[in-house]
Amino acid sequence: xxxxxxxxxxxxxxxxxxxxxxxxxxxxxxxxxxxxxxxxxxxxxxxxxxxxxxxxxxxxxxxxxxxxxxxxxxxxxxxxxxxxxxxxxxxxxxxxxxxxxxxxxxxxxxxxxxxxxxxxxxxxxxxxxxxxxxxxxxxxxxxxxxxxxxxxxxxxxxxxxxxxxxxxxxxxxxxxxxxxxxxxxxxxxxxxxxxxxxxxxxxxxxxxxxxxxxxxxxxxxxxxxxxxxxxxxxxxxxxxxxxxxxxxxxxxxxxxxxxxxxxxxxxxxxxxxxxxxxxxxxxxxxxxxxxxxxxxxxxxxxxxxxxxxxxxxxxxxxxxxxxxxxxxxxxxxxxxxxxxxxxxxxxxxx
Ligand SMILES: [Zn+2]
Numbered sequence: 001x002x003x004x005x006x007x008x009x010x011x012x013x014x015x016x017x018x019x020x021x022x023x024x025x026x027x028x029x030x031x032x033x034x035x036x037x038x039x040x041x042x043x044x045x046x047x048x049x050x051x052x053x054x055x056x057x058x059x060x061x062x063x064x065x066x067x068x069x070x071x072x073x074x075x076x077x078x079x080x081x082x083x084x085x086x087x088x089x090x091x092x093x094x095x096x097x098x099x100x101x102x103x104x105x106x107x108x109x110x111x112x113x114x115x116x117x118x119x120x121x122x123x124x125x126x127x128x129x130x131x132x133x134x135x136x137x138x139x140x141x142x143x144x145x146x147x148x149x150x151x152x153x154x155x156x157x158x159x160x161x162x163x164x165x166x167x168x169x170x171x172x173x174x175x176x177x178x179x180x181x182x183x184x185x186x187x188x189x190x191x192x193x194x195x196x197x198x199x200x201x202x203x204x205x206x207x208x209x210x211x212x213x214x215x216x217x218x219x220x221x222x223x224x225x226x227x228x229x230x231x232x233x234x235x236x237x238x239x240x241x242x243x244x245x246x247x248x249x250x251x252x253x254x255x256x257x258x259x260x261x262x263x264x265x266x267x268x269x270x271x272x273x274x275x276x277x278x279x280x281x282x283x284x285x286x287x288x289x290x291x292x293x294x295x296x297x298x299x300x301x302x303x304x305x306x307x308x309x310x311x312x313x314x315x316x317x318x319x320x321x322x323x324x325x326x327x328x329x330x331x332x333x334x335x336x337x338x339x340x341x342x343x344x345x346x347x348x349x350x
């Protein structure tokens with residue numbers, strides 16, 4: 001992407017380091033909105049977890065996931081473009097807004113997007129390559145359309161030239177019970193003492209020297225694992241989970257944990273989980289998923305406490321999966337997640 005400045009020391013786009021802050025409490029926050037937490041997470045990990053979930057529940061969940069993501073993105077964008085700003089956008093800058101959003105997406109690892117065509121109030125047509133997650137992206141683009149055009153969105157996809165042409169058109173009106181599912185909870189994080197060696201130029205943790213940005217492709221790759229990463233709003237993922245719970249019932253929490261456990265067992269390597277516990281502490285914190293304050297793993301079981309755990313269901317499934325990889329056996333799980341955001345977890349060999 002032309003014009004993106006990259007840190008001369010660590011190679012990370014400057015805007016990326018400026019916008020996101022890695023804190024000592026295991027969280028990543030948006031520098032300008034510290035109560036908005038984000039995750040730096042495996043894109044494919046999220047997709048695989050959702051695919052596993054769909055298989056476990058046995059019904060298509062795409063529509064529910066898209067709706068959960070749409071609401072959260074809409075809510076977020078509303079904060080960014082409200083009142084007079086939104087009027088200006090609508091009057092003059094539609095194309096600019098769509099283009100700015102796609103340029104930012106490339107830097108955050110969402111893929112490469114081009115605005116192909118646009119007619120106010122009627123449609124937008126976007127070409128995307130390396131789309132980080134078609135389901136989550138569908139929620140995002142529907143939200144952008146809702147905000148800028150002020151109407152519900154319907155989506156059409158067409159595979160073309162090694163990518164996907166996405167057309168957003170006016171969609172069906174949604175029932176408005178939906179707004180009630182948006183209760184965003186902001187937890188005051190519990191302070192922690194994770195220390196990062198930081199880039200002397202831009203301040204991002206030095207671990208980021210091992211990630212490669214391809215700004216043209218819109219990808220971020222972890223050089224150590226080869227996995228693709230992206231910045232995801234944690235509220236977006238929580239909102240997806242809330243939507244699934246509202247549609248499918250409370251027991252979906254257990255199924256989400258199970259979907260995540262399966263992903264971890266299938267994807268992580270034994271060498272990754274056999275490292276010193278510090279490795280896990282750092283990996284979780286780098287992803288913004290919380291601060292592992294106690295961790296005890298043996299052949300028979302795992303006990304862990306994670307402060308500021310988020311999204312806690314994914315942390316639970318991750319730890320259970322790590323234990324099963326480590327022990328080579330199945331496990332029984334119990335956990336508690338309190339209103340301070342502290343997760344305590346116990347899994348024992350079955
Ligand atoms: Zn740097």
